[in-house]
Amino acid sequence: MKYVFIEKHQAEFSIKAMCRVLRVARSGWYTWCQRRTRISTRQQFRQHCDSVVLAAFTRSKQRYGAPRLTDELRAQGYPFNVKTVAASLRRQGLRAKA
Structure with a gap:
Protein backbone atom coordinates (compact mmCIF):
# COMPACT_ATOMS: atom_id res chain seq x y z
CA MET A 1 0.00 0.00 0.00
CA LYS A 2 2.80 2.40 0.88
CA TYR A 3 4.74 1.46 -2.24
CA VAL A 4 1.70 2.14 -4.41
CA PHE A 5 1.38 5.59 -2.82
CA ILE A 6 5.05 6.28 -3.55
CA GLU A 7 4.58 5.14 -7.13
CA LYS A 8 1.59 7.44 -7.67
CA HIS A 9 3.30 10.50 -6.19
CA GLN A 10 6.89 10.08 -7.35
CA ALA A 11 6.49 12.94 -9.83
CA GLU A 12 5.49 15.34 -7.04
CA PHE A 13 7.87 14.35 -4.22
CA SER A 14 11.26 12.76 -4.01
CA ILE A 15 11.39 9.05 -3.33
CA LYS A 16 13.84 9.61 -0.52
CA ALA A 17 11.47 11.98 1.30
CA MET A 18 8.43 9.76 0.84
CA CYS A 19 10.31 6.70 2.08
CA ARG A 20 11.42 8.63 5.15
CA VAL A 21 7.91 9.93 5.92
CA LEU A 22 6.26 6.55 5.35
CA ARG A 23 9.05 4.78 7.25
CA VAL A 24 9.92 2.49 4.36
CA ALA A 25 13.43 1.52 3.32
CA ARG A 26 14.45 2.88 -0.06
CA SER A 27 16.01 -0.47 -0.90
CA GLY A 28 12.62 -2.08 -0.26
CA TRP A 29 11.00 0.37 -2.66
CA TYR A 30 13.48 -0.35 -5.44
CA THR A 31 13.24 -4.11 -4.85
CA TRP A 32 9.45 -3.85 -5.08
CA CYS A 33 9.75 -1.95 -8.37
CA GLN A 34 12.03 -4.58 -9.86
CA ARG A 35 9.82 -7.43 -8.67
CA ARG A 36 6.73 -5.92 -10.32
CA THR A 37 8.30 -5.84 -13.77
CA ARG A 38 9.89 -9.29 -13.65
CA ILE A 39 7.95 -12.49 -14.35
CA SER A 40 8.75 -15.29 -11.92
CA THR A 41 9.72 -18.77 -13.06
CA ARG A 42 6.44 -20.15 -11.80
CA GLN A 43 4.47 -17.60 -13.82
CA GLN A 44 6.55 -18.42 -16.91
CA PHE A 45 5.89 -22.13 -16.42
CA ARG A 46 2.15 -21.52 -15.96
CA GLN A 47 1.96 -19.42 -19.12
CA HIS A 48 3.78 -22.13 -21.07
CA CYS A 49 1.61 -24.86 -19.56
CA ASP A 50 -1.58 -22.91 -20.29
CA SER A 51 -0.68 -22.42 -23.94
CA VAL A 52 0.24 -26.09 -24.43
CA VAL A 53 -2.90 -27.31 -22.64
CA LEU A 54 -5.12 -24.92 -24.61
CA ALA A 55 -3.65 -26.14 -27.91
CA ALA A 56 -4.19 -29.80 -26.95
CA PHE A 57 -7.69 -29.02 -25.70
CA THR A 58 -8.71 -27.38 -28.98
CA ARG A 59 -7.13 -30.22 -30.99
CA SER A 60 -9.30 -32.69 -29.08
CA LYS A 61 -12.37 -30.61 -30.03
CA GLN A 62 -12.83 -29.72 -26.35
CA ARG A 63 -13.77 -33.31 -25.50
CA TYR A 64 -10.80 -34.43 -23.40
CA GLY A 65 -10.57 -33.79 -19.69
CA ALA A 66 -7.41 -33.56 -17.62
CA PRO A 67 -6.53 -37.31 -17.55
CA ARG A 68 -6.77 -37.80 -21.32
CA LEU A 69 -5.06 -34.49 -22.05
CA THR A 70 -2.23 -35.51 -19.73
CA ASP A 71 -1.78 -38.79 -21.63
CA GLU A 72 -1.77 -36.93 -24.93
CA LEU A 73 0.73 -34.34 -23.71
CA ARG A 74 3.03 -37.01 -22.29
CA ALA A 75 3.00 -38.74 -25.67
CA GLN A 76 4.14 -35.44 -27.18
CA GLY A 77 6.98 -35.19 -24.65
CA TYR A 78 5.54 -32.81 -22.05
CA PRO A 79 6.05 -34.20 -18.52
CA PHE A 80 2.92 -32.64 -16.99
CA ASN A 81 1.08 -34.13 -14.03
CA ALA A 96 -14.72 -30.76 -21.52
CA LYS A 97 -17.95 -31.22 -23.43
CA ALA A 98 -20.24 -33.96 -22.15
Whole structure:
Protein backbone atom coordinates (compact mmCIF):
# COMPACT_ATOMS: atom_id res chain seq x y z
CA MET A 1 0.00 0.00 0.00
CA LYS A 2 2.80 2.40 0.88
CA TYR A 3 4.74 1.46 -2.24
CA VAL A 4 1.70 2.14 -4.41
CA PHE A 5 1.38 5.59 -2.82
CA ILE A 6 5.05 6.28 -3.55
CA GLU A 7 4.58 5.14 -7.13
CA LYS A 8 1.59 7.44 -7.67
CA HIS A 9 3.30 10.50 -6.19
CA GLN A 10 6.89 10.08 -7.35
CA ALA A 11 6.49 12.94 -9.83
CA GLU A 12 5.49 15.34 -7.04
CA PHE A 13 7.87 14.35 -4.22
CA SER A 14 11.26 12.76 -4.01
CA ILE A 15 11.39 9.05 -3.33
CA LYS A 16 13.84 9.61 -0.52
CA ALA A 17 11.47 11.98 1.30
CA MET A 18 8.43 9.76 0.84
CA CYS A 19 10.31 6.70 2.08
CA ARG A 20 11.42 8.63 5.15
CA VAL A 21 7.91 9.93 5.92
CA LEU A 22 6.26 6.55 5.35
CA ARG A 23 9.05 4.78 7.25
CA VAL A 24 9.92 2.49 4.36
CA ALA A 25 13.43 1.52 3.32
CA ARG A 26 14.45 2.88 -0.06
CA SER A 27 16.01 -0.47 -0.90
CA GLY A 28 12.62 -2.08 -0.26
CA TRP A 29 11.00 0.37 -2.66
CA TYR A 30 13.48 -0.35 -5.44
CA THR A 31 13.24 -4.11 -4.85
CA TRP A 32 9.45 -3.85 -5.08
CA CYS A 33 9.75 -1.95 -8.37
CA GLN A 34 12.03 -4.58 -9.86
CA ARG A 35 9.82 -7.43 -8.67
CA ARG A 36 6.73 -5.92 -10.32
CA THR A 37 8.30 -5.84 -13.77
CA ARG A 38 9.89 -9.29 -13.65
CA ILE A 39 7.95 -12.49 -14.35
CA SER A 40 8.75 -15.29 -11.92
CA THR A 41 9.72 -18.77 -13.06
CA ARG A 42 6.44 -20.15 -11.80
CA GLN A 43 4.47 -17.60 -13.82
CA GLN A 44 6.55 -18.42 -16.91
CA PHE A 45 5.89 -22.13 -16.42
CA ARG A 46 2.15 -21.52 -15.96
CA GLN A 47 1.96 -19.42 -19.12
CA HIS A 48 3.78 -22.13 -21.07
CA CYS A 49 1.61 -24.86 -19.56
CA ASP A 50 -1.58 -22.91 -20.29
CA SER A 51 -0.68 -22.42 -23.94
CA VAL A 52 0.24 -26.09 -24.43
CA VAL A 53 -2.90 -27.31 -22.64
CA LEU A 54 -5.12 -24.92 -24.61
CA ALA A 55 -3.65 -26.14 -27.91
CA ALA A 56 -4.19 -29.80 -26.95
CA PHE A 57 -7.69 -29.02 -25.70
CA THR A 58 -8.71 -27.38 -28.98
CA ARG A 59 -7.13 -30.22 -30.99
CA SER A 60 -9.30 -32.69 -29.08
CA LYS A 61 -12.37 -30.61 -30.03
CA GLN A 62 -12.83 -29.72 -26.35
CA ARG A 63 -13.77 -33.31 -25.50
CA TYR A 64 -10.80 -34.43 -23.40
CA GLY A 65 -10.57 -33.79 -19.69
CA ALA A 66 -7.41 -33.56 -17.62
CA PRO A 67 -6.53 -37.31 -17.55
CA ARG A 68 -6.77 -37.80 -21.32
CA LEU A 69 -5.06 -34.49 -22.05
CA THR A 70 -2.23 -35.51 -19.73
CA ASP A 71 -1.78 -38.79 -21.63
CA GLU A 72 -1.77 -36.93 -24.93
CA LEU A 73 0.73 -34.34 -23.71
CA ARG A 74 3.03 -37.01 -22.29
CA ALA A 75 3.00 -38.74 -25.67
CA GLN A 76 4.14 -35.44 -27.18
CA GLY A 77 6.98 -35.19 -24.65
CA TYR A 78 5.54 -32.81 -22.05
CA PRO A 79 6.05 -34.20 -18.52
CA PHE A 80 2.92 -32.64 -16.99
CA ASN A 81 1.08 -34.13 -14.03
CA VAL A 82 -2.69 -34.64 -14.09
CA LYS A 83 -3.11 -32.05 -11.33
CA THR A 84 -1.06 -29.53 -13.29
CA VAL A 85 -3.23 -29.99 -16.37
CA ALA A 86 -6.42 -29.82 -14.28
CA ALA A 87 -5.26 -26.59 -12.64
CA SER A 88 -4.45 -25.12 -16.05
CA LEU A 89 -7.91 -26.00 -17.34
CA ARG A 90 -9.49 -24.39 -14.27
CA ARG A 91 -7.38 -21.24 -14.59
CA GLN A 92 -8.52 -20.83 -18.18
CA GLY A 93 -12.14 -21.69 -17.45
CA LEU A 94 -12.12 -24.68 -19.80
CA ARG A 95 -14.41 -27.68 -19.35
CA ALA A 96 -14.72 -30.76 -21.52
CA LYS A 97 -17.95 -31.22 -23.43
CA ALA A 98 -20.24 -33.96 -22.15
